[in-house]
Amino acid sequence: MSDKPYQRSIWWIKRDIRLTDNDALTAAIASSQSVLPLYIAEPSVLQADDASRFHIDAISDALADLATKLKTLGVELAVTTAEVVPTLTQLLDEDGFDAIYSHEETGVDLTFQRDKAVAAWCQHHGIRWHEYPQNGVVRGLKSRDTRQGIIKEKLFDTAPKPCPAPFLSWLPQTLPTQSLPDNDRLSPIVLPQDPTLVQLQRVGESQADADLTSFLTHRGYAYSGGISSPNTAFTAGSRLSTHLAWGTVSIRTVFHRSQHRINELSERKDREAMQWRKSLRAFQSRLHWHDHFIQRLESFPVMETQAINPAYQHLGYADDETILQAWHTGTTGIPMLDACMRCLLHTGFLNFRMRAMAVTTACFGLRQSWQSIHGPLARVFLDYEPGIHLSQIQMQAGIVGINTLRVYSPHKQLLDQDPDCTFIKQWIPELRDFPAETIALYESISLGDYPRPIADIKANAKLIKDQIQVIRKSEEGRTASSAVLEAHGSRRPQPKRTPKRTSKRTTQSTPKSTPSRAIRGTTEGTPQKTSTTAQKTTGKKKTSAASKRRSQLSGTKHEAENESAQLNLKL
Numbered sequence: 001m002s003d004k005p006y007q008r009s010i011w012w013i014k015r016d017i018r019l020t021d022n023d024a025l026t027a028a029i030a031s032s033q034s035v036l037p038l039y040i041a042e043p044s045v046l047q048a049d050d051a052s053r054f055h056i057d058a059i060s061d062a063l064a065d066l067a068t069k070l071k072t073l074g075v076e077l078a079v080t081t082a083e084v085v086p087t088l089t090q091l092l093d094e095d096g097f098d099a100i101y102s103h104e105e106t107g108v109d110l111t112f113q114r115d116k117a118v119a120a121w122c123q124h125h126g127i128r129w130h131e132y133p134q135n136g137v138v139r140g141l142k143s144r145d146t147r148q149g150i151i152k153e154k155l156f157d158t159a160p161k162p163c164p165a166p167f168l169s170w171l172p173q174t175l176p177t178q179s180l181p182d183n184d185r186l187s188p189i190v191l192p193q194d195p196t197l198v199q200l201q202r203v204g205e206s207q208a209d210a211d212l213t214s215f216l217t218h219r220g221y222a223y224s225g226g227i228s229s230p231n232t233a234f235t236a237g238s239r240l241s242t243h244l245a246w247g248t249v250s251i252r253t254v255f256h257r258s259q260h261r262i263n264e265l266s267e268r269k270d271r272e273a274m275q276w277r278k279s280l281r282a283f284q285s286r287l288h289w290h291d292h293f294i295q296r297l298e299s300f301p302v303m304e305t306q307a308i309n310p311a312y313q314h315l316g317y318a319d320d321e322t323i324l325q326a327w328h329t330g331t332t333g334i335p336m337l338d339a340c341m342r343c344l345l346h347t348g349f350l351n352f353r354m355r356a357m358a359v360t361t362a363c364f365g366l367r368q369s370w371q372s373i374h375g376p377l378a379r380v381f382l383d384y385e386p387g388i389h390l391s392q393i394q395m396q397a398g399i400v401g402i403n404t405l406r407v408y409s410p411h412k413q414l415l416d417q418d419p420d421c422t423f424i425k426q427w428i429p430e431l432r433d434f435p436a437e438t439i440a441l442y443e444s445i446s447l448g449d450y451p452r453p454i455a456d457i458k459a460n461a462k463l464i465k466d467q468i469q470v471i472r473k474s475e476e477g478r479t480a481s482s483a484v485l486e487a488h489g490s491r492r493p494q495p496k497r498t499p500k501r502t503s504k505r506t507t508q509s510t511p512k513s514t515p516s517r518a519i520r521g522t523t524e525g526t527p528q529k530t531s532t533t534a535q536k537t538t539g540k541k542k543t544s545a546a547s548k549r550r551s552q553l554s555g556t557k558h559e560a561e562n563e564s565a566q567l568n569l570k571l
């Protein structure tokens, strides 16, 4: 007689496509005589406005790797294309099962509503649904001040769980195994005509392990100072965002392995070891941001459509389909922006600074609303993580009200981050024959077939900045920003006050006894140059080695500042 409470359970695979350090799977195996690993590819989710072929490619890639790994444990992976509730009903009617194990998901309203429907279904049918956190996001968080302690205990003081040993599984009678649904939202008009030019990062537990290893042993050395330029960030950055988004590695594993490497290096006093430690500490601080921003969506789910700061709900955007399309397809006549957007369409990736520039140029320079760019950007980010994505879009649009307002100039970013126009020429073939110094004059001269700038982005940006300034100085703006700071600000200890919160998530209908809800870079890391052809000719800022270094360092600082919550009322 087995002492396990359940005969049959389902490991409902969500965005946790991995075996190692998977609390839901580990718990399912511990409490069930047999476990069905099941991925339900929901057409409603995979064909939604924020989903794309890129995401489906990532999921298929990750599932293929998972299926191979499960086979070595003697277990079959079940994949079906259907909605969740009808699938559960069919499984219950035809096969019977006792419990569901999954991770808590902090997603957009569509998946939140689906989870609520599943919770209601479980209650109706007497099926227990056990949900486990998979990161430092706390469901039903009472006070932000308690979050650090919870994270420390669950994430940093607890070792990652090993890959399970072979376990017994069951196979459904008739559940059809199907290929994943299609999604043509990234139509050929947007994507490159030649599909072989689309080079997405490989996604899967094996690849995550390889990417983490190469980062901790080779690539990470250049992290500090290397992540601001798109010429270096594709290799100097960890490139783990895609793996974390689809759950092919856990954030706990990433933290523990990076900490292990820091500990190893702490024995050494040489310069190389110092640079490594600096890089890895900067990297670890970003791991905290990962959960910090997802927590924002968890605590304020309506931010998918509403500004987190109500004072900024209505700004003078001038949404225009033609401008939006030009921005999305990289045909605005602004080289640094166009290169970034075309790069996204080919690779599904862009570094932080360039993402921030793409958003500020859209919202300020082109006056497109943050709501209008959310879907298009989500679709081309292979690492689309709703909580980070929505938080960052609102923050870069300048409407959170608690951050230093920073509008990235695409011209300045060209001079600072791509002075020889290497990145620009890589993605904009029309500009390949022009010298860098000529490209840098794009605001005032024609460059062959390449379009002239689509808008006066400086004038537009001033208009939106002025509006933001008025709100920041207003009584309403100050009051609303204080409330946002209190509810969603950074991890620094805040004075104790009653936080203002709306519609906290919870999908469980019953009280819970268990816890409730090869790098394919575009460029090899090219060294940063200290003299810039484009800067020399435009007469703008001739950058010395020292000031370049300062700029590289401040690159990291800017990003941190930009993300840190500060009630800064000055523009």
Ligand SMILES: Cc1cc2nc3c(=O)[nH]c(=O)nc-3n(C[C@H](O)[C@H](O)[C@H](O)COP(=O)(O)OP(=O)(O)OC[C@H]3O[C@@H](n4cnc5c(N)ncnc54)[C@H](O)[C@@H]3O)c2cc1C
Pocket: 227, 237, 238, 239, 240, 241, 242, 244, 245, 283, 286, 287, 289, 290, 291, 293, 350, 351, 352, 353, 355, 356, 359, 381, 383, 384, 385, 386, 388, 389, 392, 393, 396, 563
């Ligand atoms: C408008 C905009 C949208 C974004 N959308 C996403 C998104 O959908 N998914 C996503 O993972 N990141 C998003 N980011 C954050 C950031 O750009 C990416 O995480 C980073 O570029 C991924 O590269 P990396 O894995 O090499 O990062 P690294 O620099 O190696 O960082 C390590 C990890 O820390 C996390 N991280 C790094 N920077 C941030 C940040 N600013 N905020 C939160 N977490 C961070 C990521 O999980 C990342 O993998 C967005 C940024 C902006 C400005």
